[in-house]
Amino acid sequence: xxxxxxxxxxxxxxxxxxxxxxxxxxxxxxxxxxxxxxxxxxxxxxxxxxxxxxxxxxxxxxxxxxxxxxxxxxxxxxxxxxxxxxxxxxxxxxxxxxxxxxxxxxxxxxxx
Amino acid sequence: xxxxxxxxxxxxxxxxxxxxxxxxxxxxxxxxxxxxxxxxxxxxxxxxxxxxxxxxxxxxxxxxxxxxxxxxxxxxxxxxxxxxxxxxxxxxxxxxxxxxxxxxxxxxxxxxxx
Numbered sequence: 001x002x003x004x005x006x007x008x009x010x011x012x013x014x015x016x017x018x019x020x021x022x023x024x025x026x027x028x029x030x031x032x033x034x035x036x037x038x039x040x041x042x043x044x045x046x047x048x049x050x051x052x053x054x055x056x057x058x059x060x061x062x063x064x065x066x067x068x069x070x071x072x073x074x075x076x077x078x079x080x081x082x083x084x085x086x087x088x089x090x091x092x093x094x095x096x097x098x099x100x101x102x103x104x105x106x107x108x109x110x111x112x
Numbered sequence: 113x114x115x116x117x118x119x120x121x122x123x124x125x126x127x128x129x130x131x132x133x134x135x136x137x138x139x140x141x142x143x144x145x146x147x148x149x150x151x152x153x154x155x156x157x158x159x160x161x162x163x164x165x166x167x168x169x170x171x172x173x174x175x176x177x178x179x180x181x182x183x184x185x186x187x188x189x190x191x192x193x194x195x196x197x198x199x200x201x202x203x204x205x206x207x208x209x210x211x212x213x214x215x216x217x218x219x220x221x222x223x224x225x226x
Contacts (some may be wrong), residue, residue: 004154031212040201040220040222042116042218042219042220048214088154090215099157099160100145100215102147102155103154104154
């Protein structure tokens with residue numbers, strides 16, 4: 001089964017608005033990553049946040065991590081039509097199987 | 113070397129046939145991963161290699177699935193006796209040794225079993 005669950009499953013906003021996606025996971029992690037996937041294409045890495053970090057920024061992206069709640073959020077500010085894609089969180093476990101496990105994804109649609 | 117390359121991009125096969133997909137990772141990367149993704153779902157981990165060693169294969173979906181990375185460079189994923197339920201996108205990714213870093217994905221191979 002997948003490690004993470006994203007919420008909401010789908011999100012539709014107007015261009016220029018902010019988009020927030022949430023991710024919950026189940027086990028202790030080394031780090032959490034966010035990826036974007038355009039329809040029918042491969043995944044592109046966006047940002048990585050380590051378990052000892054609480055917030056990270058990259059351009060219009062802001063990621064937060066709350067290890068006590070086993071949750072993360074991805075904020076995209078000033079959205080653009082080109083941001084339309086599926087967004088996935090993925091986690092590296094801190095123990096056990098050393099692999100990157102993905103959540104179910106949020107489908108973001110930005111309306112021009 | 114501009115990224116992870118997968119071949120073919122699309123494959124249509126008849127049920128019961130065998131198929132093989134190829135992945136060429138980024139040359140500096142020691143780790144290589146295979147994932148399967150069905151429509152509307154996130155990538156599902158299948159197996160991974162560190163150099164030529166296959167370190168995790170318990171998540172391969174059945175004994176019809178096998179993967180190799182004979183020289184620690186490119187990898188192949190084979191599905192024998194394909195079934196309609198095997199229709200999916202098969203993704204390959206690679207990363208630096210140590211693993212807990214970002215993974216770089218190929219464009220995937222879309223398999224359709226008819």
